[in-house]
Amino acid sequence: xxxxxxxxxxxxxxxxxxxxxxxxxxxxxxxxxxxxxxxxxxxxxxxxxxxxxxxxxxxxxxxxxxxxxxxxxxxxxxxxxxxxxxxxxxxxxxxxxxxxxxxxxxxxxxxxxxxxxxxxxxxxxxxxxxxxxxxxxxxxxxxxxxxxxxxxxxxxxxxxxxxxxxxxxxxxxxxxxxxxxxxxxxxxxxxxxxxxxxxxxxxxxxxxxxxxxxxxxxxxxxxxxxxxxxxxxxxxxxxxxxxxxxxxxxxxxxxxxxxxxxxxxxxxxxxxxxxxxxxxxxxxxxxxxxxxxxxxxxxxxxxxxxxxxxxxxxxxxxxxxxxxxxxxxxxxxxxxxxxxxxxxxxxxxxxxxxxxxxxxxxxxxxxxxxxxxxxxxxxxxxxxxxxxxxxxxxxxxxxxxxxxxxxxxxxxxxxxxxxxxxxxxxxxxxxxxxxxxxxxxxxxxxxxxxxxxxxxxxxxxxxxxxxxxxxxxxxxxxxxxxxxxxxxxxxxxxxxxxxxxxxxxxxxxxxxx
DNA sequence: GTTTAGAACTCTAGAACTGC
DNA sequence: GCAGTTCTAGAGTTCTAAAC
Numbered sequence: 001x002x003x004x005x006x007x008x009x010x011x012x013x014x015x016x017x018x019x020x021x022x023x024x025x026x027x028x029x030x031x032x033x034x035x036x037x038x039x040x041x042x043x044x045x046x047x048x049x050x051x052x053x054x055x056x057x058x059x060x061x062x063x064x065x066x067x068x069x070x071x072x073x074x075x076x077x078x079x080x081x082x083x084x085x086x087x088x089x090x091x092x093x094x095x096x097x098x099x100x101x102x103x104x105x106x107x108x109x110x111x112x113x114x115x116x117x118x119x120x121x122x123x124x125x126x127x128x129x130x131x132x133x134x135x136x137x138x139x140x141x142x143x144x145x146x147x148x149x150x151x152x153x154x155x156x157x158x159x160x161x162x163x164x165x166x167x168x169x170x171x172x173x174x175x176x177x178x179x180x181x182x183x184x185x186x187x188x189x190x191x192x193x194x195x196x197x198x199x200x201x202x203x204x205x206x207x208x209x210x211x212x213x214x215x216x217x218x219x220x221x222x223x224x225x226x227x228x229x230x231x232x233x234x235x236x237x238x239x240x241x242x243x244x245x246x247x248x249x250x251x252x253x254x255x256x257x258x259x260x261x262x263x264x265x266x267x268x269x270x271x272x273x274x275x276x277x278x279x280x281x282x283x284x285x286x287x288x289x290x291x292x293x294x295x296x297x298x299x300x301x302x303x304x305x306x307x308x309x310x311x312x313x314x315x316x317x318x319x320x321x322x323x324x325x326x327x328x329x330x331x332x333x334x335x336x337x338x339x340x341x342x343x344x345x346x347x348x349x350x351x352x353x354x355x356x357x358x359x360x361x362x363x364x365x366x367x368x369x370x371x372x373x374x375x376x377x378x379x380x381x382x383x384x385x386x387x388x389x390x391x392x393x394x395x396x397x398x399x400x401x402x403x404x405x406x407x408x409x410x411x412x413x414x415x416x417x418x419x420x421x422x423x424x425x426x427x428x429x430x431x432x433x434x435x436x437x438x439x440x441x442x443x444x445x446x447x448x449x450x451x452x453x454x455x456x457x458x459x460x461x462x463x464x465x466x467x468x469x470x471x472x473x474x475x476x477x478x479x480x481x482x483x484x485x486x487x488x489x490x491x492x493x494x495x496x497x498x499x500x501x502x503x504x505x506x507x508x509x510x511x512x513x
Numbered sequence: 514g515t516t517t518a519g520a521a522c523t524c525t526a527g528a529a530c531t532g533c
Numbered sequence: 534g535c536a537g538t539t540c541t542a543g544a545g546t547t548c549t550a551a552a553c
Contacts, residue, residue, distance in 0.1 A: 076534090080534070223542085363551090363552085
């Protein structure tokens with residue numbers, strides 16, 4: 001995947017870094033004029049004149065334009081729009097506008113506009129976006145597009161045209177999740193320019209394989225987040241006009257382990273600096289959305305601790321919940337594999353898997369917990385028989401049905417429920433019967449430390465030192481641990497020490513092998 | 514089970530434009 | 534100059550799923 005923006009930044013049409021907003025940019029020739037918004041000062045003056053005279057003579061408009069540094073034609077346009085909007089308001093919202101209509105009953109589009117825009121935008125999509133192809137490949141969304149999709153219709157933004165049908169039960173689009181590479185590229189551009197032009201977004205879409213609309217959404221969300229966080233924490237205000245200043249600590253590292261200062265609470269071990277699966281030995285990178293705060297957690301975030309950037313700063317992030325991450329594909333494969341064997345892996349299995357794929361044990365635990373939780377919901381829902389969606393992308397095996405195309409558990413979502421209930425529900429029941437079997441499951445969950453905040457697991461009362469430990473458990477579940485692991489003495493099977501020993505051993509095993 | 518981040522979305526305002 | 538349209542920004546909402 002070519003890095004699209006390293007070169008863009010030097011291209012003449014690319015907005016200057018210190019002019020993040022189009023209105024502030026000294027834009028070079030572009031196919032389209034950058035969007036402009038009048039400044040508060042200009043608007044105040046314009047409104048002032050408008051209040052006095054809705055139809056000011058040309059001399060007044062020209063003088064005002066000169067005074068405000070605007071073009072006369074812009075002032076003219078503003079007065080036209082202002083008159084139109086005030087007239088509209090006076091009419092008390094009786095104007096039939098597509099904007100005011102419910103989304104599920106979209107109005108007939110303007111007869112002259114539909115063919116032109118519909119085709120124009122879909123041509124653009126075909127070339128640059130190819131979203132239908134993407135959906136067809138990866139999600140149920142494509143199948144939701146009726147074959148008799150009314151080509152003469154769209155409502156609102158053309159990119160959203162396929163959300164609406166004349167029947168009002170069109171499901172919401174399957175949520176797009178960006179990959180780490182995509183997020184990297186998005187952040188690169190955002191750091192250079194939070195307001196990329198349409199062309200830039202289109203190029204980025206084509207470059208990183210995202211829908212154009214998703215990219216637009218992403219930038220909108222990021223700007224909104226940045227603004228909210230800035231408002232919530234004025235001390236964190238970046239240097240005005242310097243979007244780059246919003247990312248003082250942008251580097252985030254994928255680390256399968258807590259950083260040296262905060263190793264896994266159950267291990268007094270220094271974290272490995274590399275992930276075994278990385279041939280180059282570089283530090284494993286976490287999903288780019290992961291903040292560096294992973295290494296320093298605290299219970300609850302406070303909005304006042306949010307930084308002014310969508311990605312936070314190191315200082316504020318230290319009080320934040322870690323950013324949500326997604327398993328990498330190879331991690332997901334390993335998780336899937338284990339889930340196909342058991343939905344309730346033991347702590348040993350989870351630890352081994354965590355080490356194997358370079359994940360936190362807590363994350364692995366959470367992943368399984370969430371999956372089982374979703375499965376329960378799913379099973380419940382299936383029982384009520386309110387499931388009619390067709391999730392072709394999920395396949396028919398019990399595991400794949402529970403994993404969305406983005407690698408996250410997905411059972412009960414409104415947009416991803418399944419149709420193959422007879423099979424899926426049964427298979428889930430098998431897992432559930434196994435997983436919800438009471439104390440063992442609870443124990444397994446309880447002893448799993450959450451990263452960072454993980455309290456030491458309570459000394460188990462279920463293990464009696466006089467009892468012979470159930471070694472068969474390891475055999476039954478194909479424990480990946482070495483033989484000597486299964487020969488841990490009875491006395492070591494108690495509380496924290498057991499887990500520590502297990503993790504130590506597994507870590508040792510991993511390093512040795 | 515609950516909380517929360519983030520993606521997707523709706524809705525609205527307004528800047529710019531076209532055709533009459 | 535007006536009506537109508539296109540397109541985008543931004544605020545706010547909904548929903549999913551990771552984290553707790």
